[in-house]
Amino acid sequence: MIRISLPDGSVKEVVAGTPILEVITSIGPRLAKAAICAVVDGVLTDVREPLTQDSTLTVLTKEDTRVLETIRHTTSHIMAQAVKRLFPDVKLGIGPAIDEGFYYDFDLTAALADEDLERILAEMKTIVSQNLPIIRKELTVAEARTLLQSLGETYKLELLDELSNLEGETITFFEQGEFIDLCRGPHLQSTGALNPDAVKLLSVAGAYWRGDEKRPMLQRIYGTAWEKATDLEAYEWRQEEAAKRDHRKLGKDLDLFSIHEEGGAGLVCWHPKGARLKRTIEEFWYQQHDLGGYEIVATPHIGKATLWSISGHLDFYRDGMYSPMDIDGVDYYIKPMNCPYQILIYKTKVHSYRELPLRLAEMGTVYRYERSGVLHGLMRVRGFTIDDAHIICRPDQVDEEIRRVYAFSMNMLMAFGFTEFDIYLSTRPHGDKAVGEIERWEQATDALRAALDERGLPYQVDEGGGAFYGPKIDIKVKDSLGRSWQCSTIQFDFNLPDRFDMTYIAEDGKEHRPFMVHRALLGSLERFIGCLIENYSGAFPVWLSPIQANVIPIADRHVEYAHRVADQMRTAGIRVTVNETSERMNAKIRNAQLQKIPYMLVIGDREQDAGSVAVRLRTEEDLGDMKVHDAVNLIRSRIEDKSQQLT
RNA sequence: GCCAGCGUAGCUCAAUCGGCAGAGCAACGGAUUUGUAAUCCGUAGGUUGCCAGUUCGAUUCUGGCCGCUGGCUCCA
Numbered sequence: 001m002i003r004i005s006l007p008d009g010s011v012k013e014v015v016a017g018t019p020i021l022e023v024i025t026s027i028g029p030r031l032a033k034a035a036i037c038a039v040v041d042g043v044l045t046d047v048r049e050p051l052t053q054d055s056t057l058t059v060l061t062k063e064d065t066r067v068l069e070t071i072r073h074t075t076s077h078i079m080a081q082a083v084k085r086l087f088p089d090v091k092l093g094i095g096p097a098i099d100e101g102f103y104y105d106f107d108l109t110a111a112l113a114d115e116d117l118e119r120i121l122a123e124m125k126t127i128v129s130q131n132l133p134i135i136r137k138e139l140t141v142a143e144a145r146t147l148l149q150s151l152g153e154t155y156k157l158e159l160l161d162e163l164s165n166l167e168g169e170t171i172t173f174f175e176q177g178e179f180i181d182l183c184r185g186p187h188l189q190s191t192g193a194l195n196p197d198a199v200k201l202l203s204v205a206g207a208y209w210r211g212d213e214k215r216p217m218l219q220r221i222y223g224t225a226w227e228k229a230t231d232l233e234a235y236e237w238r239q240e241e242a243a244k245r246d247h248r249k250l251g252k253d254l255d256l257f258s259i260h261e262e263g264g265a266g267l268v269c270w271h272p273k274g275a276r277l278k279r280t281i282e283e284f285w286y287q288q289h290d291l292g293g294y295e296i297v298a299t300p301h302i303g304k305a306t307l308w309s310i311s312g313h314l315d316f317y318r319d320g321m322y323s324p325m326d327i328d329g330v331d332y333y334i335k336p337m338n339c340p341y342q343i344l345i346y347k348t349k350v351h352s353y354r355e356l357p358l359r360l361a362e363m364g365t366v367y368r369y370e371r372s373g374v375l376h377g378l379m380r381v382r383g384f385t386i387d388d389a390h391i392i393c394r395p396d397q398v399d400e401e402i403r404r405v406y407a408f409s410m411n412m413l414m415a416f417g418f419t420e421f422d423i424y425l426s427t428r429p430h431g432d433k434a435v436g437e438i439e440r441w442e443q444a445t446d447a448l449r450a451a452l453d454e455r456g457l458p459y460q461v462d463e464g465g466g467a468f469y470g471p472k473i474d475i476k477v478k479d480s481l482g483r484s485w486q487c488s489t490i491q492f493d494f495n496l497p498d499r500f501d502m503t504y505i506a507e508d509g510k511e512h513r514p515f516m517v518h519r520a521l522l523g524s525l526e527r528f529i530g531c532l533i534e535n536y537s538g539a540f541p542v543w544l545s546p547i548q549a550n551v552i553p554i555a556d557r558h559v560e561y562a563h564r565v566a567d568q569m570r571t572a573g574i575r576v577t578v579n580e581t582s583e584r585m586n587a588k589i590r591n592a593q594l595q596k597i598p599y600m601l602v603i604g605d606r607e608q609d610a611g612s613v614a615v616r617l618r619t620e621e622d623l624g625d626m627k628v629h630d631a632v633n634l635i636r637s638r639i640e641d642k643s644q645q646l647t
Numbered sequence: 648g649c650c651a652g653c654g655u656a657g658c659u660c661a662a663u664c665g666g667c668a669g670a671g672c673a674a675c676g677g678a679u680u681u682g683u684a685a686u687c688c689g690u691a692g693g694u695u696g697c698c699a700g701u702u703c704g705a706u707u708c709u710g711g712c713c714g715c716u717g718g719c720u721c722c723a
Contacts, residue, residue, distance in 0.1 A: 103718095109653070206650025213720055217650055220718070235649060248715095252658075261696075320722085366723090371648050372714090374721070386723065403678030524723040555680040575705050583686085584678075590684035604682055616683055 005056045014051065021047040022057055034061040036193070037070040037186040045068060046186030050138035064090065072097035074134065074188040075124075075199055075225035076104045081179035082123035083108075083221075086116075092181065093155050093209060093218045100235065101224030105207055105340050107155065112219050117201040120221070124199065131192030132177040136185060143173040148182065156182045157208065197229040199237075203323035222551040247533035248377040252597060254538050256529075256546075257378065266375045266382030268526055273546035276575070277532075278525060280544055282363060284415070285387055285522070292408055294361040294389060298342035301365065305331040310499055311340040316468075320368045338364035338388040339493075339518060343500045346392060351504040356514060361389035363525070378530035379485055383526040391517040392502070396596050398447045398515050402490070405519050406451040409475065409488045412521045415642060416528075416544075419536060422476040422484050423450060424455060428467035434468050436494025444492040444515070445471045477531050485531060487523035492516070525619040539618060542638040549576040549635060550592040550611070554585045561608045565601065565628055574634045574639070593618055599635055599644050617646045 003010045003025060014023055020040070025032040025048065038045050039058040044066060051057070060067045076095035083090055084107055093105030106112075139147065141164040148156045159182060163171060174183045176191050188194060200223060207220040226232045243249070251257045256274030259267060270278055289296065305324060313321065317336060324331035335341070342360045351358070365385045376382050393401050413421070425448055428434050428441045448471055452459050459473075466472055470492030476484040493516045495503075503511040522528040532540070542548055549569055553562040562578045569576040579588045581640045585602065592600045601613040606625070613631050615623040626634070638646060 058695055113651080203717060205653055208649080211720065213649070217719075219650070222718080259714095265714065368723085371721080373648065373719080374651095375715090380722080384723065388723095476697045489723070520723065522723090527723060552683085554682060557680080584679090584681050585683065586681085587685050588683095600683080602683065606682085615682080620684085628682065 002051060004051060004056045007053075007056075007058050010616070011255060016046055016052055017050045019048055020045065020057065021056065021227075023051065024264070031059060031061070035059050036062060036067040036188060039066070041322050043184060046136055047189070047456075048426065052493065068226065069097045070188060071188050071194065071227065073186070074191070075194060076102040077134075077174065077176065077179070077181055077183070077187065077221060078124050078127050078191055078194065079142075079201070079221060080104045080106075080181065081127055081176065082120045083217055084179060085123055086119060089497060091119075091155055092153055092208075093220075094159070095181075098555065101202065101222060103207075103220050103222045105209070105218040105220045107209075107218050110228070112204045112221065114204075117204070117221065121199070121201050122289070124197045127177070127191050128194050128196045129192070130177065131190050131191045132189050135175045136187070137173045137175055138170045138212075140169055140172060141171055144182065147173070151180075154181075156567055171593050179623055195227060195229065198226040198232045199233060200224050235632075246377075246532045247379075247530040249540040249549070250533050251378070254533075254546075256533070259377075259381075264382070265372060266370060266380070268378060268381055268383065269309060269606045274529070276546040277529060277540070277544060281522070281525065281546045285363070285412075288408075288412060288415075289361050289389075290357075292404075294359040297336060297342060297345055297360050297362045299345070299362060299364060300335070302332045303341065305333060307340050307344075308333050310344075311337075311496060312499055313337065313340070320370075322367060322369055334367045335364075336366050336368045336562045338362060338366060338386060338391060339496060340500075342388075342390045343496060343502060346390075346502060347500060349390075351514075353394055353504055353506045353512075356504060358391035359389060359391050361387070364388045378526045378533075379483075381524070381526050386520050387525065389472040389519050392504075392514045393517070394504070394506070394512075395443065395515060398443060401515075401517065402447040402451045403454060405450075405490055405517065406455065406473065409490065409519070410455065411520045413477070413488065416460065416532060417541060417644060418477050418531075420478065420542060421457070422463050422478070423452065423459035423464070424474045424476070425452060426462040426467075426472050426474065427466065428466055428471060429468060430464045434466070435498070436470065439523075440494055441471060442514075444494075448490070448492075450472050467491060469493045477535075484590070485523075485527055486529055487521065487531065488521050491518045495517055536644075537596075539598075541644045542598050542635065543640075543642045545596075546575065546596050547577055547595065547597050548574050548639070549599040549601055550588075550595075550597045551576060551578045551579065551601045551603060552585060552588045552592065553578070556580075556582075556603065558605075558608055559601045562603050565603065565613060566630055569632055569635070574632065574635050589616065593620075598638075599631075601631060619646060621647070623647065 001013045002016045004014060006012065020038050021032060035047050037049050039060060041055045054610050076097065080092055080095055087108055087110065089106040089109065093107065095104030096102065103452055113516050144160055159358065160171065172184060173180050175183060196601045202222045203222045205222065206217045208217050209215040224235060226235060230525060244305060254273060255271050256277065258269050260269065286296065305314065313336065321336050322334050324333050345360060346591060362413050363385050365381045365383065369379060370382050391401050391405060427445055452473065472489060472491035474486050475488035476486045478484045497513050497516050502514055504514050506512045551566050553559045559580050566576045566578045589600055596616050596618055600616040602616060603613055607613050612625045612627050615626050615631055618622065
């Protein structure tokens with residue numbers, strides 16, 4: 001007998017091997033009917049699985065959001081069944097549930113088009129209406145192999161080979177009608193349990209088998225599934241809202257930047273307003289770095305092959321570099337990274353241990369080859385500016401420096417209004433792929449971990465995910481469509497100090513190798529601005545707004561006073577424009593609103609006589625009449641405190 | 648790079664099952680001088696991404712290239 005603990009604190013004793021569903025039935029037949037899946041010892045589990053040891057059991061019904069994973073997984077099976085009915089020669093890849101939906105990969109001779117998605121969905125609805133029971137089966141490896149061979153599922157056979165090594169002898173399958181699939185589960189109890197009105201097939205995409213581009217490309221169908229049709233509608237509405245925040249659309253609407261076919265893919269042109277935004281960020285960044293103990297440097301855009309050969313870039317990073325250009329018979333490369341030149345600056349003299357830590361920083365523009373298919377607005381480009389710095393320090397300074405730089409990084413990101421991050425700690429790659437002594441790796445990794453723990457924010461550890469040259473912390477922020485983009489990175493480097501033979505003279509009068517840390521806080525300025533645009537939907541806090549105030553004279557006779565007001569504002573350091581077109585006031589307000597200008601200063605006879613302005617906010621709030629200097633003070637204080645508040 | 652889709656005026660989008668390419672906004676000219684999200688009238692704007700091919704005729708069909716979108720892979 002084994003003991004099963006239930007959420008209400010009660011305990012049921014059952015024979016080992018009793019299926020979960022039987023236990024649930026003994027709790028109540030109604031619950032058994034409503035049960036979609038279960039959580040056993042914290043793991044999402046199919047209700048047909050047997051309980052083999054003492055465990056805690058939670059039954060999930062459709063009220064629990066965790067069942068979505070099960071619903072989506074079953075939907076992917078139903079989709080695969082539909083595809084198999086329509087295209088009998090199809091071979092199945094994998095079909096998991098993902099964040100907001102599911103996909104399934106198919107090896108199919110015919111190319112799938114949107115019309116096919118409609119046909120597939122129609123067939124899926126048929127399968128739902130047939131209400132086929134979903135049966136869980138346990139087979140031995142040999143039985144499983146025979147079954148998959150008879151089905152001709154070569155990809156599944158490959159998966160089976162890996163599974164049979166890992167999981168011993170029992171392989172689970174799920175069967176619904178004529179369809180059977182190798183699968184761990186959990187699944188719904190029948191195809192009829194799916195709500196066909198809450199399912200949508202979204203897109204077809206190519207995907208390499210097992211993510212390996214040397215292997216066949218399969219056709220992946222993405223879809224989404226929910227409990228209720230209203231949930232699907234809510235999801236679609238969220239997608240539409242997210243699309244409105246897309247930085248590519250807002251970049252155009254707000255006249256921030258452009259990328260040109262004639263100029264080249266992935267090469268960004270900043271328009272006046274976008275460049276203003278970029279400059280504001282840079283000015284703040286320089287100011288913070290002055291306060292933070294950094295020395296600002298500047299380095300060239302191209303460099304001789306010699307440099308990239310010493311640094312190892314020509315060996316390890318060649319794929320990311322552009323072809324050399326010939327200057328007087330010597331190969332020069334456009335720089336993909338800033339570090340080698342900063343190291344040359346370090347090496348121009350002998351350094352005492354007293355000088356360290358040395359923190360060299362620059363806004364360094366680099367160019368990297370990116371395959372055409374991965375380019376994406378400002379988020380993935382071929383030319384970008386990194387807010388790059390290299391911290392060179394003694395071993396005894398590592399802890400303090402990492403703590404400082406991590407805090408500096410978080411403060412910087414938070415100053416720009418980001419509050420949600422995904423933080424990763426990547427440790428030493430396994431095997432002999434990593435350079436540098438193990439002790440150094442350990443010291444460095446401990447320093448990174450300590451800084452993260454001290455701050456107390458949750459992070460994930462990517463074991464073995466570090467670069468070959470050192471462990472690192474990565475901080476990612478999410479875009480409007482939920483894709484996460486790396487901004488900050490703090491990376492130890494045990495490679496370049498050796499390659500460039502960097503040294504300092506310690507107390508013992510001998511040369512020692514310093515630690516070196518690469519770090520970027522904003523990452524790529526281009527990407528960072530893309531994230532900023534999406535984070536704020538283009539309605540930037542006042543200090544970042546390219547235009548902070550727009551003066552709106554009601555009639556031509558107010559234009560002169562409007563300019564006097566604007567001059568006062570400008571003198572006070574406010575970025576202000578005057579709308580002197582012959583549009584009506586309503587149109588002027590609308591245009592300012594569409595440009596997401598935080599303050600609209602309306603001026604008519606009343607204001608002109610009183611020496612005031614009528615302040616309207618882009619939030620549609622009307623602050624009414626205000627003396628000009630009061631308006632100036634209000635806007636100035638919102639610029640200075642960098643808040644998102646306008647009042 | 649690979650798979651699929653897309654590319655029409657500055658922007659958003661129509662249209663042509665192969666037969667003179669259209670609207671709104673923006674721009675420009677004029678009138679209007681307006682009180683919190685679009686004043687009216689007019690003018691101009693295009694080798695339908697580029698290059699070939701098929702055809703009496705291609706923006707439409709075919710091929711190549713460039714670019715964009717969604718993925719795969721990689722990364723700031």
